[in-house]
Amino acid sequence: MNLSEEWADPDRVRRYRRRVFGEREEIVSALAEARGQQQRVLRELTEFNAGTEYGRAHGFDSVRDLSDLRKAVPINDYAALGPSIERMAAGESNVLSADDPAVYFTSSGTTGAHKKVPVTPSFMRRTFFPFYYAAWAPLIEHFPDVLARPDAVLNLKHDPLSAPPTTASGRPHVGASQVDFGAKFGEPLSAEPGTGAPWGTLPVPVEAHEHLEKAYLRLRLAVTSDVRCVIGINPAMVAALPYQLRLWWPRLVKEIHDGTLGGLHRTDPDPERARELERLAHHFGTIRPAHVWPHMRALFCWTTGMASLYLPRLREEFGPGVATLPAPVAASEGPVGVALDRHTSACSLTVGASVYEFLDADDDIRPDAETLAWDELEAGRDYHVVFSHIGGLYRYAVGDVVRVVDRVDGVPRVEYAGRATRSDAAGERLRDAQVLRALAAVARSTGLDVRNAACRVVGADGSAPSYEFALAPYGAWSPAETTRFAALLDTAIGGESGDYRTARSEGRLGALTVGLLDEDAFLADWHTAVATGIRPTQVKDRLFRQDPALWERLTGAARPVGEGQA
Template sequence: MRPTDTAPRAQSDQDAAWRTRLVAAKDRFAAALPDAAARQRRILAEILTDNADTAFGREHGFARLRTIDDYRAAVPLRTHQEYRPWLTRSAAGEARVLTAEPPRLFFTTSGSTGDRKRVPVTESFVRRVYLPFFQAAMGVPAQYHPDAFGRGAVTLNLRHDRLARPALSDSGRPSLGPSQADLRGGFGVDLEEPGSRAPWAELPVALDDQAYLDKLYVRVRTAVEHDVRSVIGHNPTMIAMLPELIAQWWPRLIEDIRDGTCLGVPGGTPAPARAAELERRAGGRPTPAAIWPHLSLLYCWTSGVASLYLPRLKDAYGPSVTVLPTPPAASEGPVGVPVDQHPSAGPLAVSCVLYEFVDASRDVAPDSPTLLHDELEEGRDYHVVLSHLGGLYRYVLGDLAHVVDHVDGVPRVEYAGRATLSDTVGERLREPHVVRALREASRVAGIGVANVTCRPENGPGRPHHTLVVAADQPLPPTRLPAFQDLVDKELCRVSHDYRHVRSTGALGAARVVPVAASAFTEHWHHRLAAGMRPPEIKDQVFQHDPVAWARLRDHGRHSTHTEKRPE
């Protein structure tokens, strides 16, 4: 169809209107920042009023609470495990447990750090919390990269995976990830994912919902025939894995494109000229940059472990590609929303969620003193505590936020890592310590890091931490002792507790085990085979699975991986 035809022009106009709405939502969010304190008070009042007549509200006396201090005194801080009884009752169908409104569905978390969690989703939550956050969060790419960001074939959204048959809670309500839900159809709100109208948004061949790798292959196979200009992962592991998967799949991709098939069965129009053009462009080294020469935007989390490996992906995606951060958030609720082209962070979503914080140097207890948004200090890490209309009250998220600076008096935060603690002899290492130490050590040593995982080990000798590090280039044995020393010195610098136990001799020096990047590629495939969806497979700074640890640590000595590709 020619560019002057009516259908493409109408779609272009609709996408322009869609982007305009996203930019307007971002601007409304930014305009509310100077009024943050009043917004936070209003959210508390709405929580107490709207959900007073619920099992949780009655048990904690919502009707008599007025101030944040009243609220703190009445409601203890709770982790998911401590919150589980109320969530379980709600999922079983009991009415008015956490919210006066009945949940329409449940968001499930990835379960990457434990059991999957189910979070109730009411209409008020969608309209007053999730929708304003979701739209504002996409305002920056919509404003600064309009030609690369749309609902059609310009955007390959690796996060979006609408399900034909979602799992059900005990009460028969859908239970699925936010990226799998049709919130637009289910709630009648203006909520469309980028890339949701691309040809690959609906699979051209019938596949089981749980055929995760095949579904991903078919989406990429279809996208390869189009002029993709942006790739969305949210989880940056997907952005890192795509070049690896394309290389693994390349012969099958070319065959399917040439023959008009998907996984060897009819699913498209034969395109031998496109197949020949792609082979010519790739020249034996297929990359996203070779396939999509106009690719200009990657959209994913950029902090945490991703800050180590995203720079190395420039070669695979193209030297001119821009990486913009998706907002720090979780299935349980939003944390920050970028309002400009800051490379990693956005101000707190103060118009959507009531926030409290606990200093990351402390463990969180039910009665831990908390800080409000205007009490946070730049350069520090904090445990995030959420309260919102969706039925979470003083909920300890389990994520750490790092305060970068302030925007109109509101802390601008980036995701720092999970709050998981590694504490063998009092070293109290958290994920941000490991990432920051390795980032600085690798910079000084001139080593590009593709990924890392860490685990305390007990012998021989004193306990110590071992880091399995995948570098861009093989690390010669002659350079390893100096690099290990750098890593250990940086851990001492970034963590007071680590420095203390090292000085007493209770903890040995950190050790580094260099492995090929393929070790982490294989680990990704193992986790996929265990039942995780691709968007759910996140980087693991601390490796708690002894089998996975042994496989990663010993990679190269006795690898058992068989390359995974659609047959």
Template structure:
């Protein structure tokens, strides 16, 4: 009885902390300038005597303007020598406080980044944001937190062993981190105390599909109310995994096995229900398996904005999508405080935020803007400075200003800053997404995913656009889609328009893939060892082999983006 009461008290305290941090974040918006100045003063004062601080004369800096003059903007590659020194065990490099661990983040080169994490950064920047991001979900669906088996967290995958740096510090993803064990922070995320937290069978740490299947075997026997994914590609994969796996699931649930290995209490009644539902509907969707589902928690902007509304219906017609925050392993940028369906308010007390117009290149001395300088409807690169040792760091994300709350811009994730530029077109992910969305709206067509690749067609070069269809597409509909897309892309990108008008780029050609082509590629990446949390949608692909598989033919003379 006492143990149960202690469990309930811990959950309630966590719920109250989530609400309190969300409310504190909202209060910080009333004086963003003071918050930003306070963040800067602290990171300068605490790290003035580091190698980085001495090189950039931190002890002499008194204002944000001084800081901008003294510290050039850098990306990860330029920070990497400093980070490697810290990862090798050298002290006082970027921060006076030694990093406790290094968050893992996928880089554009394919190598995993090492993001230094100090206790001060976690306490003052990360945890307030992280508690706050769950408030809206937990407020709407309290059981998502208070009932252990109500939430299926696709991102939660604790392992027994993790990679480490040369100095022995853990190098792991945010979703793999034991916050209580490492930092003593009693943070209970929805889904992290579910019965499937521990696998019922022994599987290799890199057998990500096997681990997902084992957890699904257990979750399929509970009444879920919420699914947490963060990465929408993980959420999009679940209905297709159910359709692919349901015969195995039913057999394993009936026999009390996982992959034929005894692991659970046999449940023939639940197995019969799955088989009956699959036979009646012709497949098995999340809404069939969990009819009381009420919420999804994941990113719903960028590429996912093209497929999320229809995807959500496969989880239930009354399911609400709660937007995950604008954040990266390097730090948080914005989190929803008022129920907005896609945008969040900037976390002004967590880190110093600067912005650069998205059409501009990011240079060491680029002119940056503050929050008060941002305009609704425009897109910006994000530059962060945070207590954990990243100073004027180019995050690599582009955000769009949706509107203002209490006079402060609300931001949504628009895409990565990666440019596709083979003929001077300088295309960003967000521009392609906007053009695809415009073309779909004008033609009434729907898709499940999209990616682009530059094709060499004889003497002509132009974008190929692979789309996974929802329903059947006729040839004349594809033609209309191509015309509208090209027109929309010229409207949103001046450089693309010039490339088209000058003849450097030919017309864009749409390729209709098999409906599950993108899912098969996603599964292949997971099978190859990529963690599901890191296998994200790609609006541009530079891999000619992936492109060939997606469009289902041998493409001669393809040229990478």
């Protein structure tokens, strides 16, 4: 039975719903005994991996509690564990984990280098699958019609490969969305909503690296279906969809009329649907997802970070009343939190999956840095995430910053705040989250909508460096509005960051400038990046962009038109 047939089987859908809601209940129950759950996870991971090279070197057989773990193991990052991971990828066993990785997830770091994240069967069973299934619970509970038909969901991240790249030991080295979890880990219910759609496996040949063509072909097939939900995880992929509709519109309509797919006859001609789409385009002028899919119900993606600026307007493109449901706070290396209700951003810690530690986001991540436990966190503050799990990552600083939203059953709920990367030209130590909160505050106070933003440090002729912002606005801004926005943004960033405020007051940083780009500049730039062969899931919104070539590609001839005030 193929995926389309599986998702059309009512019994399969019932079993899937039971699994999803059952895993959510387990996570909810774990919150009430979070301290015991964290102790259990620590005991299991140290006992299971005590005989590994890493476990022996760090005395896992003597670790009894978090205090012992802190003494025995330094805080690690990928660079620290990378040599061991490379040995595992070459075929060595019992290095970091007692069971061999079955696959390696690929993940692009801040440098763009592809990591090899080891994925063991124990990790999948104890850490990954519980949060993975539970993540879909709010969607299918409150919008059950997304499971009514295999083609009710457009899953933008699903990208199966027939011949995946491998490590030296022959293990697949792919994105998480490219792994058949049923075949690889014995999880027949693990296929996501939308994977059984006609575009789940493309019926025409296309090169693995031709990601834009694959996106076009999926959209070509989806335009003839009654899509109710879009799954993107990476919100930049969802934001690109309205742009792609406009960009590819003539080709889409022609191929629907002719019954072709990528120029090949693979579907029945549908001149009636083509005429309907042409009437919609003529009537509305600008075609939007809401016109093509009038029964759209929900978008499923990360809702914080840069997306918090553009999601409110993006929802309008998909139709009135469309909900945005948050994807989990997670990385390729492991989960942090999962949404258990319809809150637009808050995710409860998966206390039964990993041992969690945190550092204040303004502190440096050092091997010997003092960490906080989950019960020591404060609402409204930002923290670096450090986790340990049975899959072989111990006290691993994942490079993400989370913000504590509130607590449920005494356990913090967190939202993704940004990358841990700092911009530091003059001691300002500026983080993503600080700038994004400042941008959002100024947008609210001025009534000016920001579609996307990037910034870099500039300085010449011995003058103090300053920040240059490139903004894509919604609608036209007057020069006066832009100048005022820049001044307010300068002040707002100082309000978020004492180091920035001090650097400005001492003259170590000059006033920031703002340049306005075309509304579609970031979308066009995203397409250009994807066209180079980077998977769409990995082309994410990036605020700090210091590379001159990438800045020029984004901004073109944009010029600053407003300056902040001291």
